[in-house]
Amino acid sequence: MTPRTEQPSGGSENSTPRHHQLIISLFGLYARAHGGELQVSTIISLMNDLGVESAGVRSSISRLKKRGVIDSVKVNNRKGYALSPSALSAFAEGDERIFTPRRATADSRWLLATFTVPESQRSIRHKIRSTLVRMGFGAVAPGLWIAPEHLKDEALSYFDRHGMADYFEFFLAEHVGSHDLAKNMGIWWDLESLDSLYSEFLETNRPLLEKWTGIPTAQESEDLDAEAFADYLVLITQWRRLPYSDPGLPAELLPEGWNAIAASxxxxxxxxxxxxxxxxxxxxAISAQESDARI
Known part of the structure; x- marks a missing residue:
């Protein structure tokens, strides 16, 4: 199997995910059914299916531990790692965005967010802004952000859980007046960059669809499953950031030929x-490791 090599700096993050991004996807997809925990040997074994050597896996695990994404634990009396509580919450919230993303319509209401942070707490101000961008909010004006209404529960829950709710005021609004809302989409969000990401996803994964549609669903083999796992983990890692960059903006207000629909x-x-x-x-693979631990 062709190795998925670590992406060089300046390369395309979308087409070639980094090793630690793949491990995050691995935990998000398969660890939660096992208490959020995986043995180190299981992680190494599964990442080896993508051509990633154990040294690269261990280095990426160390990076994720330092970032607080995973914690050291014992799994069936073997060394392992578990998703941190905050990571578990983030994955639970992300499931809907990744697998059943919602798209607003031109008649949908908008969620407006404004916040005030004292000058002495600049770091919190920066954290709030970066989080709003990560969630898919667009910047209308300094201190005023906008997103489709369906982000309301997620946004309120996140900022409340992270102790930042007191800085915010949120409003639900309808667009009125004669301004061209479609034109404003390109001002509040970087639609050109977004469309480029969707285009890249399509270009990268259309051959993958051709490959797998040529294989009968009923055809079973462990080798096919291993190949599907390698392809799927990369696919998920490429895809999972796109529903955040695009929070489900109304298709009617987006440029003609917008690639988001085809990519989804x-x-x-x-x-x-x-x-x-x-x-x-x-x-x-996980069951095999659990069986070995009981011997």
Whole structure:
């Protein structure tokens, strides 16, 4: 199997995910059914299916531990790692965005967010702004941010859970007046960059769809499952940031030929075709490690 090498700096993050990003996807997809925990040997074994050597895996694990994404634990009396409580919450919130993303319509209401942070707490101000961008909010004006209404519960829950709710005021609003809302989409969000990301996703993964649609669903083998796992883990890692960059903006207000719809359709097709094979392979590897621990 062709190794997925670590992406050089300046390369395309979307087409070639970094090792630590793949490990995050691995935990998000398969560890939660096992208490959020995986043995180190299981992580190494599954990442080896992507051509990643153990040294690279251990280095990436160390990086994720320092970032507070995972914690050291014992798994069946063997060395392992578990998702941190904050990471578990983030994955739970992300499931809907990744697998069933919502898209507003031109008649939908908008969520407006404004915040005030004392000058003495600049670091919190920066954290709030970066979080709003990560969630998919657009900047209307200094101190005023906008997103589709369906982000309301997620946004309020996040800022409350992280102790930042007191800095905010949120409003639900309808667009009125004669201003061209479609034109403003390109001012509040970087639509050109977003469309480029979707275009890249399509270009990268259309051949993958051709490959797997040529393999009968009923055809089973452990080798096929391992190959599906490698392809699927990369696919998920490429896809999972896109529903955050694009929070589900109304298609009617976006440029003609907007690639988000086609990209979402492609992802869903591949998810249905290879997702179950990938899961079967991952569960087989996890079960094998659990059986070894009981011997």
């Amino acid at each position: 359709d492609l992802f869903q097709q591949l998810h249905e075709i290879i997702g179950f094979r990938a899961s079967r392979h991952a569960e087989r």
